[in-house]
Structure formats: structure tokens, C-alpha cells
Amino acid sequence: MLDLSFLGRGDPALVPAAAPDLNGAYARYLAGVQAQGPGAVAMSATEFERYSLGTSWLTGVREVAKRVVQTCRLVIGIHDYEYYLDHMRSRHPQAIPLTREAFYRYCLEARYPSAERIGGRCPC
Amino acid sequence: MKTKILWLLVVVVGVAAFAMLTLSRGEPVNAAWLVLAAVSCYAISYRFYSKFIAERVFELDDRRLTPAERRNDGLDYVPTNKYVVFGHHFAAIAGAGPLVGPILAAQMGFLPGTIWILVGVMLAGAVQDFMVLFISTRRDGRSLGEMAKQELGPWVGVTVMIGTLAVMIIILSALALVVVKALAVSPWGTFTIAATIPIALLMGIYMRFIRPGRIAEVSVIGFVLMMAAIVYGGDIAAHPYWGPFFTLTGPELTLALVVYGFVASVLPVWLLLAPRDYLSTFLKLGVVIGLAIGILIALPELKMPSVTRFIDGSGPVFSGALFPFLFITIACGACSGFHALVASGTTPKLIERESHMRTIGYGGMLGESLVAIMAMICASVLDPGVYFAMNAPAALLGTTVQTAAAAINSWGFVVTPEALTQIAKDVGEQSILSRAGGAPTFAVGMAVIVTDIFNSKAMMAFWYHFAILFEALFILTAVDAGTRACRFMVQDLAGVVVPGLGRSRSLIGNLIGTSVAVSAWGWFVYQGVTDPFGGINSLWPLFGIGNQMLAGMALMLGTVVLFKMKKGHFAWVTLVPMTWLLVTTMTAGWQKIFSPDWHIGFLALARRFSEAAAQGTVLAPAKSLEQMGRVAFNNQVDAVLTGFFMFVAITLAVAAIAAVIKALRNPEQTAQETPVVWREAATYA
Numbered sequence: 001m002l003d004l005s006f007l008g009r010g011d012p013a014l015v016p017a018a019a020p021d022l023n024g025a026y027a028r029y030l031a032g033v034q035a036q037g038p039g040a041v042a043m044s045a046t047e048f049e050r051y052s053l054g055t056s057w058l059t060g061v062r063e064v065a066k067r068v069v070q071t072c073r074l075v076i077g078i079h080d081y082e083y084y085l086d087h088m089r090s091r092h093p094q095a096i097p098l099t100r101e102a103f104y105r106y107c108l109e110a111r112y113p114s115a116e117r118i119g120g121r122c123p124c
Numbered sequence: 125m126k127t128k129i130l131w132l133l134v135v136v137v138g139v140a141a142f143a144m145l146t147l148s149r150g151e152p153v154n155a156a157w158l159v160l161a162a163v164s165c166y167a168i169s170y171r172f173y174s175k176f177i178a179e180r181v182f183e184l185d186d187r188r189l190t191p192a193e194r195r196n197d198g199l200d201y202v203p204t205n206k207y208v209v210f211g212h213h214f215a216a217i218a219g220a221g222p223l224v225g226p227i228l229a230a231q232m233g234f235l236p237g238t239i240w241i242l243v244g245v246m247l248a249g250a251v252q253d254f255m256v257l258f259i260s261t262r263r264d265g266r267s268l269g270e271m272a273k274q275e276l277g278p279w280v281g282v283t284v285m286i287g288t289l290a291v292m293i294i295i296l297s298a299l300a301l302v303v304v305k306a307l308a309v310s311p312w313g314t315f316t317i318a319a320t321i322p323i324a325l326l327m328g329i330y331m332r333f334i335r336p337g338r339i340a341e342v343s344v345i346g347f348v349l350m351m352a353a354i355v356y357g358g359d360i361a362a363h364p365y366w367g368p369f370f371t372l373t374g375p376e377l378t379l380a381l382v383v384y385g386f387v388a389s390v391l392p393v394w395l396l397l398a399p400r401d402y403l404s405t406f407l408k409l410g411v412v413i414g415l416a417i418g419i420l421i422a423l424p425e426l427k428m429p430s431v432t433r434f435i436d437g438s439g440p441v442f443s444g445a446l447f448p449f450l451f452i453t454i455a456c457g458a459c460s461g462f463h464a465l466v467a468s469g470t471t472p473k474l475i476e477r478e479s480h481m482r483t484i485g486y487g488g489m490l491g492e493s494l495v496a497i498m499a500m501i502c503a504s505v506l507d508p509g510v511y512f513a514m515n516a517p518a519a520l521l522g523t524t525v526q527t528a529a530a531a532i533n534s535w536g537f538v539v540t541p542e543a544l545t546q547i548a549k550d551v552g553e554q555s556i557l558s559r560a561g562g563a564p565t566f567a568v569g570m571a572v573i574v575t576d577i578f579n580s581k582a583m584m585a586f587w588y589h590f591a592i593l594f595e596a597l598f599i600l601t602a603v604d605a606g607t608r609a610c611r612f613m614v615q616d617l618a619g620v621v622v623p624g625l626g627r628s629r630s631l632i633g634n635l636i637g638t639s640v641a642v643s644a645w646g647w648f649v650y651q652g653v654t655d656p657f658g659g660i661n662s663l664w665p666l667f668g669i670g671n672q673m674l675a676g677m678a679l680m681l682g683t684v685v686l687f688k689m690k691k692g693h694f695a696w697v698t699l700v701p702m703t704w705l706l707v708t709t710m711t712a713g714w715q716k717i718f719s720p721d722w723h724i725g726f727l728a729l730a731r732r733f734s735e736a737a738a739q740g741t742v743l744a745p746a747k748s749l750e751q752m753g754r755v756a757f758n759n760q761v762d763a764v765l766t767g768f769f770m771f772v773a774i775t776l777a778v779a780a781i782a783a784v785i786k787a788l789r790n791p792e793q794t795a796q797e798t799p800v801v802w803r804e805a806a807t808y809a
Contacts, residue, residue, distance in 0.1 A: 084202075104336065106199060109393065
């Protein structure tokens with residue numbers, strides 16, 4: 001199974017990763033906003049990252065690449081193992097999650113007609 | 125204001141494209157106009173009609189939690205990105221159907237088929253997919269049969285089950301027939317397809333034991349081996365021993381397919397089914413995207429007239445007039461009932477927000493429709509003479525290029541025997557005559573388009589066999605998986621009659637169920653291969669009637685749900701396409717059974733053969749009185765099956781009307797949705 005860990009783990013909407021503060025750029029930005037006066041509202045760190053040049057571009061490409069790989073796997077019925085792991089760790093921390101291989105086998109069995117389900121792909 | 129101008133522009137472009145297609149009679153039209161007409165139709169219907177359905181009719185609400193969120197387990201119910209689910213859903217609905225129907229319908233010219241594909245998808249097909257996805261998502265991703273049982277009563281659930289099984293068997297046989305037609309007496313094609321079996325076994329073992337789950341790696345290995353099989357297939361075909369070994373006749377191929385289907389569906393899925401499925405799915409998506417780009421680059425001329433004289437019903441590819449037969453010949457691409465099973469399968473368990481259903485359900489079907497338009501273009505870039513040579517049955521063409529050219533010239537299309545021989549030589553086949561079924565025509569069309577881009581005929585044979593491999597591969601994958609599905613359906617039905625016989629994991633049950641399934645579709649394929657009119661003429665309408673009947677059933681369910689939701693004033697959204705589908709399938713069904721014209725009516729053809737047999741005469745292509753009797757019997761079975769489809773549709777219509785009346789009398793809303801869970805304000809984004 002393709003190792004996706006280099007693309008960053010999980011959906012950022014569900015696992016809010018702390019945006020890396022490159023060279024304290026965000027801190028400098030915050031200080032700048034505060035200097036404008038008490039009424040100024042600063043954007044969040046994630047949003048700042050999106051707006052700042054360089055990092056946002058890479059994040060975007062990374063995100064698209066991840067989606068493409070995820071689509072390629074889902075069209076043959078293989079779900080996102082990283083997402084599953086995150087899910088198990090956050091919601092059922094006491095349970096032991098399936099291994100990568102077992103997860104893959106589960107998806108494989110689930111895709112084809114079996115005693116549990118007829119499955120759903122259009123033959124025509 | 126800016127957007128208004130933009131949409132006005134889209135409308136103007138669409139109208140101009142349609143004007144070009146309809147008004148320039150006689151001269152070839154560029155395929156660009158067809159693409160433009162289609163894309164503007166899709167854009168307008170998606171932007172306005174699907175929005176109307178989403179917001180006013182369904183009232184999709186992102187504050188409601190979807191089943192994927194409520195039951196999130198990371199395995200089956202997984203909230204997934206909208207575009208990722210779109211890709212998944214598109215890959216699940218798009219099969220061989222949209223590549224076959226439009227090519228057969230091209231005998232009436234490209235325009236009638238195109239108009240039906242576009243109008244049908246906007247008002248019927250996409251609405252059906254969207255509707256079923258919606259009601260299934262609101263019911264925890266239940267299947268069509270379960271929902272029919274829940275909303276219409278238990279016996280309706282059983283009726284839907286039997287209807288689905290019958291349609292499934294007919295689909296499998298029609299598709300298998302397409303493969304047989306493409307591979308008969310074609311050692312190159314047969315070799316490449318046969319080669320996919322050891323390749324798949326190798327991939328399966330590799331993924332199971334050597335490098336578990338390395339899909340990207342194994343798919344690349346499989347793809348390279350497959351391309352090698354195409355390249356060296358030409359040498360194999362010319363080999364003194366292996367050439368004749370892979371030269372199989374129709375009945376031999378049928379037997380091979382039946383044996384293969386049996387073995388493939390009994391073996392564990394990881395060994396054969398899954399690896400072939402990976403290859404065929406990626407190949408399918410690649411070809412669809414590649415062909416779309418190819419058409420845009422090549423912008424070929426459409427040589428087929430916009431309308432031919434065969435709209436009167438005398439066409440050689442399939443018999444029957446434009447109404448109703450065009451509307452059942454093109455099912456997939458305009459409106460496909462089978463999508464109701466897909467849209468109530470895996471997809472609803474992946475939906476992240478209710479509003480995404482508009483893109484996935486409605487938009488996904490527009491995507492399939494575009495595939496159908498591309499198939500129409502592939503058929504229309506061929507010289508009409510070549511098209512008819514490939515698609516008319518031997519009964520009309522004879523078996524030599526001379527008789528074929530003479531017959532086609534008599535229909536008013538110009539073609540020389542030399543041209544037919546030359547095309548066969550270009551694509552590396554012995555003969556291209558009477559290869560009805562879509563795949564070979566699509567392959568030649570695609571080869572012509574690609575050759576046009578590179579401006580060299582050297583690769584034409586490669587591209588032809590690539591296209592044949594691509595289509596045969598995913599048809600065979602559908603046949604494997606379909607046989608497996610049939611087996612469990614058979615066991616299910618047996619379980620209804622005798623509880624305890626249901627889905628069991630016992631080997632005996634498995635073998636019996638599989639035997640029933642393969643012998644059912646195998647019988648129809650064999651019948652098709654030996655049919656005097658080429659088989660497609662009888663099986664494809666049967667499939668069309670069954671598939672459209674399934675769509676009608678799904679839309680009936682949708683109508684009932686709308687009434688139960690107290691949305692009766694919007695019921696026309698499903699009622700209009702449903703009525704049209706029922707009118708066309710019922711008319712077509714009636715004509716297929718009772719038409720006195722033996723080209724059309726099953727019973728008339730059966731009578732013709734049995735009467736001739738009674739007088740002791742043998743009609744071609746039957747060779748003995750015994751075969752005559754078999755042709756008569758086959759056609760009687762077809763008539764009974766058509767009658768059964770009509771009966772199922774009528775029963776369901778009665779049940780639906782009863783349910784609607786009951787819903788109207790009840791002042792409360794009675795749709796049985798899963799109770800709403802609202803998203804917490806904090807997480808609502």
C-alpha cells in the first residue's frame with residue numbers, strides 16, 4: 001500500500017495541525033496587527049499560512065496530490081488508512097485498530113459481492 | 125449581472141451549436157459542435173435545474189448530519205471529500221453501456237441519439253441518480269430493495285429483487301455477447317484478453333504474499349505486461365500454431381466465457397477478480413479522459429448524416445422505428461436504471477455534507493452522459509459505409525466484402541470492397557464485417573481519431589486492439605462481479621421461498637448458485653451468437669427494456685417519497701421522466717412481443733420459424749430442422765421475459781399509486797427517514 005505519510009496526515013479540517021510558524025513570520029504579523037490599534041482583528045495562524053506566499057502554494061499542491069491519490073484508491077474501493085487510524089485513535093483510544101494489511105483486506109472483501117452485501121457497481 | 129451575461133453566453137453558444145448540427149444537412153459537421161452543444165446543456169441544467177431540485181425539492185441541509193458522520197467508523201461510513209466521492213461514484217456508474225447504446229443508435233444518424241442523450245440525462249437520468257442518492261442518504265445508505273420494501277410494502281421488495289435479477293442476467297448476456305462479437309475469429313484480440321488472466325493471477329499473488337497492498341506498484345506492472353501482450357499479440361496471431369489456437373468461433377468463445385465466469389466467481393476475489401478490476405478501472409478512467417482530450421485535439425468531422433432514413437424502423441443494426449426503439453437502445457448515458465443500485469450502495473455512506481449530493485448524484489450522471497456523447501462521435505467519424513459494414517448482420521451483408529459493399533450501396537451509402545479490406549488490414553483483423561455490439565466500432569473510431577492526431581497509420585492496429593482490450597477487459601470484470609452478485613441474489617430468492625436456503629457460505633450453495641447464474645446468462649449469449657440477426661437485435665432491446673423499467677421503478681419510488689414528504693407539488697420532477705420511460709418501455713415491450721413484423725416481434729419470428737419447420741423448409745442461418753425449432757423456442761422465451769418486465773413495471777406502478785393515494789389522505793408527512801441529528805453550531809462550517 002502506498003505510504004502517504006509524507007503528504008501529511010489526515011484531513012486538516014478534522015485534525016487541526018498547528019501551522020508551522022516559519023521564522024516567526026506569524027508572530028511578527030500579529031505584532032504588526034496589534035500595533036495598528038486595539039480595533040484590528042488578526043487572522044488565525046492557519047489562515048495566515050494560506051495567505052502567505054510560498055508555504056500556501058506548497059500546501060495547495062500537497063493537498064491536491066493527496067486528493068488525487070485518495071481518489072485513485074477509492075475507485076478500487078480502498079479507503080484512507082490514515083483517516084481510519086486517526087478516527088480510531090481519537091474516538092476509540094482503547095481499541096486496537098486493524099493493521100494496514102488487515103484494513104486493506106477488509107476493503108477488498110467489502111468491494112465485491114459477498115454474503116453480506118451484493119455490492120454496487122454498474123455492470124453496464 | 126456579470127454571471128447573468130455569462131449564462132446568457134452559454135445559452136447562445138448552445139443554441140448556435142444545435143443550429144449547426146441540425147441545419148447543415150448534407151455536409152459533414154465538425155465534432156466540436158456536438159461537444160459544445162452537450163457541454164452547454166450540462167452547464168445549464170447543472171447550474172439551474174439541479175440547484176432547483178437541491179434547494180426547493182429536496183431542501184438539502186448541511187446542518188443535518190449525514191450517515192457518514194453519524195455512523196463514522198473509518199471503514200464503511202467515512203465522510204469523504206466531495207471531489208473524491210465524485211471520482212468514486214463516476215467510476216462506479218460508468219461501464220460499457222454508454223459505449224454500446226449510442227453506437228447502435230448511430231444507424232439513425234447522430235442527431236436523434238444525441239438529442240435523447242442530452243434531454244434524457246438532464247430530465248431523467250441525472251434526476252434519477254440524484255433522487256436515489258438523496259433518499260438513500262436520508263435512510264442511512266439503505267439499498268434500493270430495502271427502501272422499496274420500507275416505503276411500498278414487503279412484497280414490492282421481492283418484486284424489485286426478482287426484477288433486478290432478471291435485468292442483471294440480461295445485462296450480463298448482452299455484454300458478454302459484445303465481447304464474443306469483438307473477439308470471434310480474431311486471434312490477436314483473443315490472445316490479449318486471454319493474457320490478462322495470467323497477468324491478473326500474478327498480480328493477485330504479488331499483492332497477497334509478496335508486497336501486500338502495493339496497489340500502485342502492482343498496477344504499473346500489470347499495465348506494462350498488458351501493453352506487451354497487445355504489442356506481441358500481432359506476432360502470436362501470425363504464428364502457425366498459436367494463431368489458429370486463439371482463433372475461436374462465436375459458440376466456442378461463449379463456452380470459454382461461461383467456464384471462465386464460473387471459475388472467476390468461485391475463486392477468492394483477491395486472486396483474479398480484484399487485480400483485473402484494478403487494471404480495468406484505471407484503464408477505463410484513463411481512456412475516458414484520454415479520448416476526451418483526443419477528440420478536443422483532433423476535432424474530427426462527423427461523416428454520418430445527422431438523420432438517416434432508418435428512423436422508419438428498417439435499420440439493419442436493430443429493427444424498430446425511432447419511437448420507441450431509440451429510447452431503449454440508448455439507456456446508459458441518457459437514463460440508466462442500474463444506477464439506482466449504485467446510488468444506494470457505497471456512495472451514500474461517503475457523503476460528507478448533504479449539499480455535495482448535487483455534484484455527485486446529478487453531476488456524476490452528466491459525466492457518464494459525456495462518455496455516451498464521445499461514443500456517438502466515435503461511431504460518426506467513420507464512413508457510414510464502414511459503420512454499416514461493421515454493424516449489420518451477416519443475414520443482410522453476406523460474408524464477403526463484395527456482397528457487403530453491394531448491400532450497403534443499395535441502402536444509399538457508398539463503400540467499395542477494397543475500402544473494407546483495407547480497413548480490416550489497417551486494424552490487423554481478417555474481417556470487420558458484421559461485428560455488431562459497439563466495441564469494434566468504438567475501437568475503429570478511436571483508432572481513427574488517434575491516428576488522425578499522430579497522422580500515421582503505423583499504430584492503427586495497436587490502437588484498435590488497445591480499445592478492444594479496454595472494452596473487453598472491463599466488460600469481463602463486470603461479468604465476473606455480476607455473476608457473483610447473481611449468485612447471491614439467487615440464494616436470496618431461494619431463501620424467500622425456503623428460509624434457510626438464503627445466503628450461506630457453504631460450498632454446495634456457492635456452486636449451485638453460481639451454476640444457475642452462469643447457465644442463465646450463458647444460455648442467452650449462446651442464443652444471441654446463433655441468432656439469425658446477430659443477437660444484438662434481440663438481446664439489446666431486451667436489456668434496454670429491463671434497464672429503463674428499473675429506472676422507472678426507481679423514479680416511482682422517488683415519486684412516492686416526494687408525496688410522503690408532502691412535496692406532491694414538486695412530484696412532476698420525477699413523474700414526467702417516469703411517465704416517459706413507462707410509455708417507451710411499454711410500447712417497445714408490446715411491439716417486441718406482438719409486432720406482426722418478424723424483424724421486430726419475437727412471437728412473429730418464432731411463428732415464422734416454426735411454420736417453416738412444419739413444412740420441412742430450413743431458413744438461414746439455421747442448418748437443420750432441429751435448429752429451426754430452437755430459434756422458435758428462443759424467441760418465445762424472449763417474449764415471455766419481455767412480458768415479465770412489463771408485468772413487474774405495472775405491478776410496481778399499481779403499488780406506487782396506492783401508496784401515493786394513502787400519502788395524500790394522510791395530513792402528516794409519512795416518509796420514513798432516519799431521525800435527524802443536527803450538527804452542533806460550533807462544528808458547522
